[in-house]
Amino acid sequence: MPRYFFHHLVGNRLLRDRTGVELPDLKHMPHAETDTEGWAKCLGKRIQPGRIMVVTDQTGQVVFVTAI
Numbered sequence: 001m002p003r004y005f006f007h008h009l010v011g012n013r014l015l016r017d018r019t020g021v022e023l024p025d026l027k028h029m030p031h032a033e034t035d036t037e038g039w040a041k042c043l044g045k046r047i048q049p050g051r052i053m054v055v056t057d058q059t060g061q062v063v064f065v066t067a068i
Contacts, residue, residue, distance in 0.1 A: 002058055009052040020058070 001022040008015045055063045 004058075004063065005056045007054045007056065009054055014054070 001024060003020040003022050005017040005020040007017050053066045055065070057063055
């Protein structure tokens with residue numbers, strides 16, 4: 001399973017996630033419903049109001065960015 005990193009951007013400062021989490025690759029999900037639940041649980045614990053979350057894959061490529 002690929003590893004994803006959930007960094008937070010606060011103002012001009014990027015707080016890096018150095019551990020990451022292994023999650024299913026959304027492009028190749030054999031069981032979309034259960035794999036999506038895993039992503040939702042992980043994101044729900046990490047989203048913080050007023051912060052921008054930058055998710056990268058294990059190569060450092062940005063997968064997506066969200067703002068709450």
